[in-house]
Amino acid sequence: MAKTILAIDDSASIRQMVGFTLKSSGYEVTEAVDGMDGLEKAKGKTFNLILTDQNMPRMDGLTLIKMLRAMPQYKTVPVLMLTTESSDAMKQQGRAAGATGWLVKPFDPQKLVEVVKKVIG
């Protein structure tokens, strides 16, 4: 059965690109428009991987990760941050929030697939 990925980004074009790329690689992708939407969708089922943007309206990526980690079914699910921020401060925040890793924007589709494969195969 295809691995499921929840991709959260407020940018429709990035969402479309991520969704298309991962679907082309055989993953099942659900998209969400911001942290709040992502959290709602994450409650519905347990995904194998969560990719989230950081800077979003309503709820940002870090808050989302913290809230996910508080949910029993997401204690161990890998969460990657897709972010333009690659500063150490951000990484510390990401780590503290419980992120599994990060991927710096801009990234190309190949890189995305490569990283996702590393995480969930």
Add this chain to the structure above:
Amino acid sequence: MSIDMSQFYQVFFEEAAEHLDSMENLLLTLDIGSPDAEQLNAIFRAAHSIKGSSGTFGFTDLADVTHILENLLDRIRKGEISLREDMIDAFLAAGDVLKNLLASHQGDGEADRAAAAAICGRLRKLTEDAAAPAPALAAPILVASAVLPAPTFLGETGLDVFFQLDGHANAEAAEGTLDNLVAELAGQGEVRIAGRAASADHAWHLQLIGQPDAETVRGILEFVARNDSIRIASLGEASSADDGAYGFFDDAPVGAPSARTDEDSFGFFEPLPPVAEANKPVDAADGSYGFLVDTLPKPVAEVPAVPPPSEPAAPRPVENEAQHEPRRAVPTTKAMASGDTSIRVGVDKVDQLINLVGELVITQAMLAQSASQVDPVEFERLHDGLIQLERNTRDLQESVMSIRMLPISVVFSRFPRVVRDVAQKLGKQVELKLSGENTELDKGLIERISDPLTHLVRNSLDHGIEAPEIRAEKGKQPVGTITLKAYHQSGNIVIEVGDDGAGLNRTKILAKARERGINVHDQMTDQEVFALIFEAGFSTADQITEVSGRGVGMDVVRRNIAAMGGRVEIDSMLGVGTRMTVRLPLTLAILDGMSVAVGRETYIIPLGYVIESLQVEPGMIKSVSGVERLIQVREEYLPVVTLYEIFRVPGAVTKLESGIMIILEADGVKAALFVDAMVGQHQVVIKSLESNYRRVPGVSGATIMGDGRVALILDVSMLVSIARTILPAAA
């Protein structure tokens, strides 16, 4: 696998345009003295979002500009730099540059590279200048965060150590070696085994807490580990890809052990050696370990994401060397319209739908007409069904038309900027008030009303609103007001452009009109006099200004509005203000029309032009040079336009007393249209004559009647102008 990025461009273009628009709107409403934090965040996020996606899709020019823009916005948002008026100007200019670049990528015009470079310089200068006065505060922080070595994590210092054991295929032997190693390393600090290798091909991960010396640690490791697999990094910096483009936090809760198969149970959280090999085929063989140690303690922000060799166009915002400014994410929250309750559909699809519904309406009308000839009692169920069909068709038509409806805020939203720029140029102080932004009108109208409205607003700014000192002299508030208002009124959209400026001067306009050789007289109503400013080449401005030009335009405004089936009226009071009222039909696709018969032909007159209809009494007709050309309606003499003559219709009624006069008004001029008879009032679906046949003077379109025959829709403005040529001849 290769993905064609161009398939995502359209969404990106729309998204970026939306962000630019919202950025501009927010900038214009920003209070410079005490900017709202939420607004600043939203502006920042717009720039940030454009940067992120433009980089991803390879539009590096956009990414470059937004990067610098974002930097400055970020610092303003954090209170490191205080907002100034000239910054707003620069941001707005940057928005313009970005729009230009965006348009050029969409194949619309040339990218203005010079402007892009100029705005980058301007923003950079603003950043530097603003940062300079407070060097003690801002500069050290920036420098510090830029050159700080790898951070401590959760208060701990130490090293992350990765390596593959040399020559141990057997796991038990590896464990033994490791125990010895841990004992050796214990002298350097507390040793934690953060990750165990399941096989010789996988890396071990140890953490040394305390103050270990990296070179000593390396020396110890070199005895037991493959030299090219050793990687040492400051704690917390571990396991990023060597270009910093991505990474994994080793101690974050992850699903690795459970989600993965046994043989690589945690290898992928230490992606370094394999990734390094994959990404750096050249370096991997020899210098990879030295490179990693040298590189990693540096802040990742400084290491640009190196595009993989296979992707030459991989985008990367250009770093400005002068600014070692860390980019940090700051949580922001703002309500936004939910993205998944709407879908984007091409306009052509909607238009096709509208067209099909139009056909359906015609078919339904034909059926209704046929059914009217059968006995309603005998065919009761047929009748009921047809009534139902009519209702459904009408509802369907309304629903489909509403898809094309957009709120007029789409147009209004550009005016804060227009007013700001023009007022600045003219040295006037103007406040813009908007109301009824949610009034909806057809997308086609939205696109076409934008330019005429802009012209009206500019005209009000230039000729209406007085300079602040003149206003003060007159006892008015120095700040003038321009009001833009939209609302529905009896099937029309009404848009008002009002100002509290000088008002129109009737005497001056009349004098000017005479000077221009326009036929005027003192008995003209105010409305008629004011309408003269819409005449070609008419301008009462004493000085020709850059803003409103030389009176070219107001005539175009009226013509454009008339072409949309609308009209424009002026009310004004000297010294108090002027109000220009534009009336537009709700949609371009459907028209309320009056059908009239001439001979065997049927014509449709747009209802908006019809004032009244009357039967001609013999005494009303006035002949000029033996030709019956005028009728007297109450106190007015109106020119007569005989439709059968214009279209050369055979078999029409020629005697004026036997037919019907329909009094029309267009562009402020009245005329009487002579037809055989009035047939009725219909909603008709407009079909373009131009695209199906060719342009015919006096005809604005065609429609298909219920009986399947084609009826022409009359171009009333044209007919009235024919009448006007009769009037001077008669006079």
